[in-house]
Amino acid sequence: MNNYSERDLIIIGGGPAGLAAAISAYDTFKAAGIETPSILVLERDKVLGGILNQCIHNGFGLHTFKEELTGPEYAGRFIDRLKERNIEYLLETMVMDITKDREVTAMNRKQGMFTIKAKAIVLAMGCRERSRGALNIPGYRPAGIYSAGTAQRLVNIEGFMPGREVVILGSGDIGLIMARRMTLEGAKVKVVAELMPYSGGLKRNIVQCLNDFDIPLKLSHTVVDIKGKERVESVTIAQVDDKLKPIPGTEEEYTCDTLLLSCGLIPENELSNGAGIGMNPVTNGPKVNESMETDVPGIFACGNVLHVHDLVDYVSEEAGNAGAHAAMYCLNGDKAAAGDIINVTTANGVRYTVPTVIRPDMMGDALTIRFRVGNVYKNCYVDVFFDDERIIHRKRPVVAPGEMESVVIKKEMLEGKKIKELNIRLDLNEG
Amino acid sequence: MYDVVIIGAGVTGCAVARELSRYDLKICVVERAEDVCCGTSKANSAIIHAGYDAVPGSLKAKLNVEGNEMMDDLVRDLDFPFRRNGSLVVMFEGDDRAKLEELLERGIKNGVKELRIIEKEELHRMEPNLADDAVAALYAPTAGIVCPFNMTIAFAENAYANGVEFKLNTEVKDIKKQADCYEIEAVKHEAFEPEEAVAIKTKTVVNAAGAYSDLIHNMVSADKHTIKPRRGCYFLLDKSAGSFVDKTIFTLPNEMGKGILTAPTVHGNLLVGPDAADVDLRDGVNTTAWELDKVRASACRNLKNPPLKSVITSFAGIRAHEENGDFIIEECPDAEYFFDCAGIESPGLSASPAIGKMMAEMVAKKLSAAKKDNFIATRKGILNPNKLSLEERNELIRKNPAYGNIICRCEMITEGEIIDAIKRPLGARSLDGVKRRTRAGMGRCQAGFCSPRTMEIISRECGIPLYKVTKSGGSSALIPNETLNDKYVIE
Numbered sequence: 001m002n003n004y005s006e007r008d009l010i011i012i013g014g015g016p017a018g019l020a021a022a023i024s025a026y027d028t029f030k031a032a033g034i035e036t037p038s039i040l041v042l043e044r045d046k047v048l049g050g051i052l053n054q055c056i057h058n059g060f061g062l063h064t065f066k067e068e069l070t071g072p073e074y075a076g077r078f079i080d081r082l083k084e085r086n087i088e089y090l091l092e093t094m095v096m097d098i099t100k101d102r103e104v105t106a107m108n109r110k111q112g113m114f115t116i117k118a119k120a121i122v123l124a125m126g127c128r129e130r131s132r133g134a135l136n137i138p139g140y141r142p143a144g145i146y147s148a149g150t151a152q153r154l155v156n157i158e159g160f161m162p163g164r165e166v167v168i169l170g171s172g173d174i175g176l177i178m179a180r181r182m183t184l185e186g187a188k189v190k191v192v193a194e195l196m197p198y199s200g201g202l203k204r205n206i207v208q209c210l211n212d213f214d215i216p217l218k219l220s221h222t223v224v225d226i227k228g229k230e231r232v233e234s235v236t237i238a239q240v241d242d243k244l245k246p247i248p249g250t251e252e253e254y255t256c257d258t259l260l261l262s263c264g265l266i267p268e269n270e271l272s273n274g275a276g277i278g279m280n281p282v283t284n285g286p287k288v289n290e291s292m293e294t295d296v297p298g299i300f301a302c303g304n305v306l307h308v309h310d311l312v313d314y315v316s317e318e319a320g321n322a323g324a325h326a327a328m329y330c331l332n333g334d335k336a337a338a339g340d341i342i343n344v345t346t347a348n349g350v351r352y353t354v355p356t357v358i359r360p361d362m363m364g365d366a367l368t369i370r371f372r373v374g375n376v377y378k379n380c381y382v383d384v385f386f387d388d389e390r391i392i393h394r395k396r397p398v399v400a401p402g403e404m405e406s407v408v409i410k411k412e413m414l415e416g417k418k419i420k421e422l423n424i425r426l427d428l429n430e431g
Numbered sequence: 432m433y434d435v436v437i438i439g440a441g442v443t444g445c446a447v448a449r450e451l452s453r454y455d456l457k458i459c460v461v462e463r464a465e466d467v468c469c470g471t472s473k474a475n476s477a478i479i480h481a482g483y484d485a486v487p488g489s490l491k492a493k494l495n496v497e498g499n500e501m502m503d504d505l506v507r508d509l510d511f512p513f514r515r516n517g518s519l520v521v522m523f524e525g526d527d528r529a530k531l532e533e534l535l536e537r538g539i540k541n542g543v544k545e546l547r548i549i550e551k552e553e554l555h556r557m558e559p560n561l562a563d564d565a566v567a568a569l570y571a572p573t574a575g576i577v578c579p580f581n582m583t584i585a586f587a588e589n590a591y592a593n594g595v596e597f598k599l600n601t602e603v604k605d606i607k608k609q610a611d612c613y614e615i616e617a618v619k620h621e622a623f624e625p626e627e628a629v630a631i632k633t634k635t636v637v638n639a640a641g642a643y644s645d646l647i648h649n650m651v652s653a654d655k656h657t658i659k660p661r662r663g664c665y666f667l668l669d670k671s672a673g674s675f676v677d678k679t680i681f682t683l684p685n686e687m688g689k690g691i692l693t694a695p696t697v698h699g700n701l702l703v704g705p706d707a708a709d710v711d712l713r714d715g716v717n718t719t720a721w722e723l724d725k726v727r728a729s730a731c732r733n734l735k736n737p738p739l740k741s742v743i744t745s746f747a748g749i750r751a752h753e754e755n756g757d758f759i760i761e762e763c764p765d766a767e768y769f770f771d772c773a774g775i776e777s778p779g780l781s782a783s784p785a786i787g788k789m790m791a792e793m794v795a796k797k798l799s800a801a802k803k804d805n806f807i808a809t810r811k812g813i814l815n816p817n818k819l820s821l822e823e824r825n826e827l828i829r830k831n832p833a834y835g836n837i838i839c840r841c842e843m844i845t846e847g848e849i850i851d852a853i854k855r856p857l858g859a860r861s862l863d864g865v866k867r868r869t870r871a872g873m874g875r876c877q878a879g880f881c882s883p884r885t886m887e888i889i890s891r892e893c894g895i896p897l898y899k900v901t902k903s904g905g906s907s908a909l910i911p912n913e914t915l916n917d918k919y920v921i922e
Contacts, residue, residue: 044837092836094837096843109828109835109836112835113825128880129879131875131876132744133667133877134742136745138718138720143903143907143909144909144911149879150879153883158897160898162910227717228906229714246720273671343867350593353540355691380558
């Protein structure tokens with residue numbers, strides 16, 4: 001049996017982010033001449049692949065592989081790469097605690113509870129769905145209220161239909177996908193209600209999952225009552241005003257046995273908080289620099305634990321970056337601690353960026369900065385300012401909160417300049 | 432024929448059952464729900480009051496103080512979570528100080544110990560998150576917080592261990608006085624089974640039916656009771672907000688109750704509520720937007736920036752408010768051998784140990800029952816691995832690897848604990864039953880991740896197909912489409 005007391009790199013989570021981070025870290029170690037990289041992936045589920053395993057629809061991998069894969073296929077390609085490299089992993093292993101000093105305490109059936117010391121850690125724990133309770137939806141609390149992801153697991157993994165007549169609150173991507181999935185499995189999806197005046201999901205999902213199946217999407221609507229003492233019997237939705245408050249008199253009651261919720265994802269950062277890692281209150285994920293490193297040296301983050309993504313391709317790319325830098329940290333230590341720092345800030349319609357700090361000495365030839373906007377804007381420009389100088393001015397026909405945006409900063413753009421602040425904002429006045 | 436049938440397996444009925452099981456009697460508890468602790472006992476403030484609030488001389492006052500004093504022994508014997516965190520009745524600028532002093536005097540008359548009024552500086556030192564205009568408070572160090580589920584379950588399990596039978600899923604429809612006994616007509620409605628009429632004969636009846644106690648009482652008595660169901664809505668906040676206050680924070684009471692409180696829970700969450708709304712339905716436990724708004728507004732009035740963004744769930748409970756205002760604990764004047772524990776609203780949870788003792792003594796005396804010499808006084812709760820040392824925990828996992836397998840990731844509950852909750856006497860049969868016993872599914876994701884896994888464990892351990900696993904018995908199947916799902920069922 002292996003001795004679980006020390007590793008160079010521990011990756012927490014074996015979903016798409018953890019897999020990509022592990023593979024990229026391995027290749028970085030190898031390129032530096034390390035014969036057998038010391039990497040351990042800790043996964044709480046019975047299999048690697050994370051939430052992709054229940055995402056049996058296609059559309060994954062268009063950017064990474066230039067083809068349309070299902071979730072399990074996409075995960076499978078990364079799992080194959082992991083296994084080709086003989087990267088060590090433990091399944092059904094729950095990480096209970098991590099410390100600032102990079103001690104990871106985990107537990108499973110075989111090894112019991114054990115603590116491993118690491119030179120670097122990559123956080124890749126993913127996210128959870130916002131629950132009915134956190135949404136403060138009034139009414140009874142019967143059986144038949146599921147988050148969309150729980151229903152997806154029941155249908156696609158366990159092979160059970162959680163209901164026959166369905167109302168969905170929230171038009172996040174999982175909700176849209178589940179509207180189609182439930183319909184294909186014989187359920188009647190009566191309506192999808194969305195609190196905001198725009199959908200939180202990808203445009204392509206609205207078209208392919210709702211429009212193609214004649215499922216109505218009611219924007220600016222929310223659930224105001226749930227009836228049924230044992231099982232859901234009906235759900236009442238109402239229109240909301242511009243302060244998102246229900247408008248009396250607009251209530252419509254839908255008879256149904258199931259309410260699915262797709263109202264946002266929350267990065268699961270309880271472990272990160274325990275280690276005292278600084279959080280970005282907008283993303284609910286750690287603040288990171290260009291290397292995807294948190295403010296605790298040697299602890300990196302990527303994937304949905306860092307910020308919620310729409311496309312797994314971007315998760316893999318970001319996680320690859322995190323894994324490579326974590327490996328570099330193991331090899332070289334924290335050598336750039338004293339270099340220049342550029343703060344990445346936002347204004348005018350841009351809600352957040354990842355990363356929020358750039359150390360030019362540590363960045364590669366190009367750095368992708370990802371961000372989200374706070375509303376739907378048409379015919380606007382994405383502007384990037386280096387201090388007061390506008391460097392990028394790019395036209396966008398439409399931007400929306402449900403679609404992550406990015407800009408690429410090339411190293412040569414920064415050369416010879418002393419920049420304090422890089423600001424990303426929308427210009428709405430032109431066009 | 433039973434000597435005693437107790438109607439209702441809430442905290443009162445279970446406390447009575449446990450105290451009566453000290454005697455040489457044939458006892459049965461009849462409960463309409465699928466589990467113990469399914470009514471008012473499961474949705475309340477989870478407070479063990481000190482006892483200053485009730486009118487001196489009332490049963491509420493006497494039994495609250497007695498019940499509070501019994502808690503330390505009970506916790507030791509029956510192994511359930513309890514903490515004496517103390518409580519504060521806070522007065523704000525503009526409140527009537529005379530009311531605070533009246534409460535102090537009442538408390539002293541009721542026999543509450545260590546009670547005192549504290550002034551602004553000490554108050555804010557004690558609770559820095561109170562609103563700035565909190566000027567003084569009545570401080571009761573003996574007040575506590577408890578897990579009402581495990582308190583009720585502990586009474587029930589211990590009663591069961593001492594020979595008390597439990598008939599769950601059994602709803603009393605009528606009670607007829609016979610020559611030498613009562614005959615209870617009931618309907619048994621197990622999930623997925625046809626309804627079945629049941630007749631139960633007993634020498635005595637104890638009515639502990641909570642919000643339904645008037646209906647049960649009125650089956651045998653001409654002197655009618657009236658319970659007015661009074662709903663209260665609550666917010667439960669994430670553990671990250673659990674230390675926002677340390678003491679239970681009350682405001683000055685009014686005619687509708689003790690007002691909206693803020694308290695840590697014994698498991699480390701924060702609880703805010705309840706409001707008070709008279710409702711028609713005895714099981715009207717739906718939350719409403721206007722009531723939740725009221726609770727929110729009150730928290731914002733009394734506290735500095737309460738972390739209401741951390742709400743993980745909201746729920747409502749029904750108080751069994753009886754018109755005369757006091758507990759009714761007596762042999763029914765016009766129905767000999769029929770005993771009422773009725774009108775058990777706040778401080779019913781706090782008083783329940785003393786109600787159990789008082790009622791048991793009354794019934795035992797009536798039946799001239801003798802105490803057993805083989806009474807088992809103690810009960811062990813579900814093993815909590817977090818209380819073990821690392822060595823002990825690893826030894827446990829070596830012996831039973833299920834204790835190394837986390838099922839509920841938010842509350843870090845293992846498969847071992849869930850199996851224990853199902854396999855023990857009067858064990859859990861539903862998702863909610865597992866939740867109340869172990870906290871699996873009670874955390875911040877609200878069972879999003881663990882419910883399919885817990886359903887699998889229930890299915891396996893109870894030997895029932897997955898589609899027969901319910902949220903809370905009856906028609907609360909989680910996967911309702913039997914015919915559609917049949918082909919997938921692995922029996």
